Amino acid sequence: MFCRATTRILSHRRLFSTTPVADDLFVTAWKRIMPNLDPPKTPLTFMQPRPSAASPSKLTVNLVSPYSSQFCKKQVDMVTVPATTGEMGILPGHVASISELKPGLLSIHEGNEVKKYFVSSGFAFVHSNSVTDIIAIEVVPIEQVDPTSVQKGLSEFTQKLSTASTDLEKVEAQIGVDVLSALNSSLLG
Amino acid sequence: MAMIALRREGRRFAAPLISNPINPLRSSLASSECAFTCLPPNKIAYVIREQVVLGVRSISTQIVRNRMKSVRNIQKITKAMKMVAASKLRAIQTRAENSRGLWQPFTALLGDTPSVDVKKNVIVTISSDKGLCGGINSTSVKISRGLHKINSGPEKESKYVILGEKAKAQLVRDSKKDIELSITELQKNPLNYTQVAVLADDILKNVEYDALRIVFNKFHSVVQFVPTTSTVLSPEVMFNAVLENACSEQGARMSAMDSSSRNAGDMLDRLTLTYNRTRQATITTELIEIISGASALEG
Numbered sequence: 001m002f003c004r005a006t007t008r009i010l011s012h013r014r015l016f017s018t019t020p021v022a023d024d025l026f027v028t029a030w031k032r033i034m035p036n037l038d039p040p041k042t043p044l045t046f047m048q049p050r051p052s053a054a055s056p057s058k059l060t061v062n063l064v065s066p067y068s069s070q071f072c073k074k075q076v077d078m079v080t081v082p083a084t085t086g087e088m089g090i091l092p093g094h095v096a097s098i099s100e101l102k103p104g105l106l107s108i109h110e111g112n113e114v115k116k117y118f119v120s121s122g123f124a125f126v127h128s129n130s131v132t133d134i135i136a137i138e139v140v141p142i143e144q145v146d147p148t149s150v151q152k153g154l155s156e157f158t159q160k161l162s163t164a165s166t167d168l169e170k171v172e173a174q175i176g177v178d179v180l181s182a183l184n185s186s187l188l189g
Numbered sequence: 190m191a192m193i194a195l196r197r198e199g200r201r202f203a204a205p206l207i208s209n210p211i212n213p214l215r216s217s218l219a220s221s222e223c224a225f226t227c228l229p230p231n232k233i234a235y236v237i238r239e240q241v242v243l244g245v246r247s248i249s250t251q252i253v254r255n256r257m258k259s260v261r262n263i264q265k266i267t268k269a270m271k272m273v274a275a276s277k278l279r280a281i282q283t284r285a286e287n288s289r290g291l292w293q294p295f296t297a298l299l300g301d302t303p304s305v306d307v308k309k310n311v312i313v314t315i316s317s318d319k320g321l322c323g324g325i326n327s328t329s330v331k332i333s334r335g336l337h338k339i340n341s342g343p344e345k346e347s348k349y350v351i352l353g354e355k356a357k358a359q360l361v362r363d364s365k366k367d368i369e370l371s372i373t374e375l376q377k378n379p380l381n382y383t384q385v386a387v388l389a390d391d392i393l394k395n396v397e398y399d400a401l402r403i404v405f406n407k408f409h410s411v412v413q414f415v416p417t418t419s420t421v422l423s424p425e426v427m428f429n430a431v432l433e434n435a436c437s438e439q440g441a442r443m444s445a446m447d448s449s450s451r452n453a454g455d456m457l458d459r460l461t462l463t464y465n466r467t468r469q470a471t472i473t474t475e476l477i478e479i480i481s482g483a484s485a486l487e488g
Contacts, residue, residue, distance in 0.1 A: 026304035034335040040404065040418040043426075044301040047293060064290035066382040066428055072290060098298075125294050133294030135425060137382065 048073075051129055059092045060131045061108065063117070065139045070117070078109040079132060081124045082182075088124075096128040101136065103179045105186040116142040118183055147187050154180040250471070253464040257457060264453035270321070271446035278411070278439035284380070285408055285432040291425045302420050307399035310340040310347035311369065313392065313422070315405040315434045316356030318373055323441035325406045325414060325434070326355040332416045333404045337364070340400075350392055352431070369396050376435060385431055386424035393422065405430040406437035412444050 023042065030039035051060065061079055063070040079090045082104025101124060106117045122136035157176035164170040314333040316326040333349065333356070340347040349364065351357045351371040360368060372388065392401075401422045406414040414437035419426055 023301065023304050029304060029339050030335060033338045037331055037335060038416075039335075040303075040332045040416040041407070042301045042303050043292060043296045043417065043419050043421075046407065046417075047296055050297060062290060062294065064294070066288055066291060066425070067284070068287050069290035123294075125298055127297065131297075133297065135291065135294055 050127075050131060053129065056130075057092060058130070059090060059094075061134065062132070063106075063108075063134045063136070063139065065122075065136050068139075070139055074108075074110075076108050076110045079134070080105075080107045080109075081134065082106060082119065083124065090124070090126055090132055092130045094126050094130070094132075097126045099124050099126075101134075103182040105142065105189070106134065106136075106139070116186075118142050118145060118186060120179060142186065145183060145187060147184075150180055150183050150187065154184055250464060250467055253460060253467065257460045257464065260453055260457050260460060264450050264457065267446045267450040267453060271443055271450060274439050274443040274446060278436065278443055281380075281432065281436045281439055282408070285429070285436040288429045288432050292419070292421075292429045295421045295423055295426055296419075299421050302400075303402065303418055305400045305420065306340075306345075308345055309397060309399045310336075310345065311350055311392075311396055311398035311401045312336050312340075312347055313350045313401060313403045314352065314356045314360070315403065315430055316351070316353035317434070317438040318354040318376060320355060321442060321445060322438045323445040325437050325441045326353070327359065328414075328416050329404050329406060329434075330356050330359045332418065333360070334364075336402055336404065336418065337367070348396070348398075350396060352388075375431065380428075380431055380435060382424070382428050385428040389422060389424040389427040403427065403430050405434040407433045408436040408440060411440040414441065 026042075027039050030037075058075040059077065059079060061074050061076050062072050063074075064072075077092075081088050081090065081099065082102055083099040084102045085099065087104075088099060101119055101122045103120050104118070106119050108115045108117070117139050118141075119134075119136035120138040122134065122139075125133040125135075127133070154177065157173050157180060161170065161173035161177055164173050312333050314329055316329055320326075337347050337349070348367050348369040349360055349371075350369055351360060352373075352375055354373045357368075357371045357373065370392065372391075375384070375388070378384075400420065403419045403422060403426065405417055405419075407417040409415050417430075417433075419430060
């Protein structure tokens with residue numbers, strides 16, 4: 001059983017690099033039960049192919065949010081993400097890891113150029129093949145943020161926090177204060 | 190000669206609609222006869238009914254005209270629905286395409302295991318709330334039934350979680366006891382991430398499962414959608430699935446409405462032809478009656 005599981009995992013590893021094929025076990029089971037209907041496709045079929053071997057010099061970054069893909073398969077030198085455990089720099093060849101993001105500044109280093117984005121929250125998946133997926137709920141380039149409205153919002157939420165009566169209101173105001181103070185400090189910093 | 194052929198054509202086309210030109214004469218004779226002789230009342234009633242059915246010639250064209258009017262109205266409605274679907278599709282298609290980057294990290298990380306064999310299975314069927322959108326709902330219901338069949342056995346069980354009115358209506362019929370949760374009216378306001386995240390959270394919290402499969406229609410083009418099953422449930426994957434399904438729904442509705450307005454147009458053409466032929470035949474018959482009457486008086 002364990003052996004089969006590992007081979008399954010290995011076969012999946014292989015699938016990422018080469019052209020994806022449907023799960024044979026599933027297809028045969030489906031054909032036996034529903035011979036007249038084609039088996040449904042699985043998301044792997046629609047995956048964009050990913051590099052198999054680690055690229056030694058560059059890091060491939062995908063930065064996505066629910067409403068947009070900021071960039072896809074961009075080759076960069078380094079990425080700094082605001083993980084909950086602290087700022088984390090990701091270089092090519094980074095060991096595989098998953099980290100949760102907190103509101104903060106995400107910077108992308110490409111040669112001498114540094115691009116800065118503000119992310120509200122999300123996850124960063126670092127794969128061993130020098131591919132990093134960053135999923136953020138909201139992501140905006142920092143230069144598009146208006147400092148005055150941030151100040152205004154911050155004071156508004158601080159006031160709300162002091163006057164909040166129920167737990168829900170308190171938590172909501174706390175989240176607002178956290179996000180906006182992170183945004184404020186990243187604007188200043 | 191040509192006129193005779195035309196008449197015959199017209200009569201064949203509208204056989205049940207146009208009255209036999211001899212019958213009115215006979216029925217009027219019958220009614221005048223009954224005025225003079227004393228017939229029993231039920232016979233009178235019969236004669237009158239026959240008169241109503243076979244009597245005035247203009248009734249037949251009236252029926253066709255009414256039919257034409259209703260078909261034209263239906264065509265107008267389907268055309269309008271097509272327009273609405275097209276504009277909705279444009280809005281939702283960009284959103285679906287923008288959200289496509291969202292599920293890929295999860296699939297890359299966790300892979301795809303549609304054949305996973307566990308005790309408690311849950312199938313999340315995504316469908317639409319409204320009908321008239323081709324076969325997308327029945328496709329996802331069929332796929333869900335297949336998955337249900339594969340994953341149910343003596344010590345296995347699978348349950349449904351249903352999104353949308355249409356799949357619920359279909360699955361309630363035969364597997365009511367397997368429906369764990371059903372959520373409708375998701376698309377009342379435009380789909381947003383927060384709403385879907387809350388929904389995914391709801392499923393994660395309230396439904397017990399070992400393996401979960403999301404069934405949805407992935408949008409490919411306006412006329413093509415691909416039934417897909419995903420084995421990862423996260424708000425991100427769910428959001429993309431719901432958007433793709435909504436997009437397929439609008440696409441399917443657009444093409445369904447397009448073909449039904451075309452069908453209505455064809456039907457209208459046929460009815461117009463029948464109507465004109467019938468009218469022409471009636472006029473011709475009347476002329477012949479008059480002319481032959483006049484010539485009989487002369488002769």
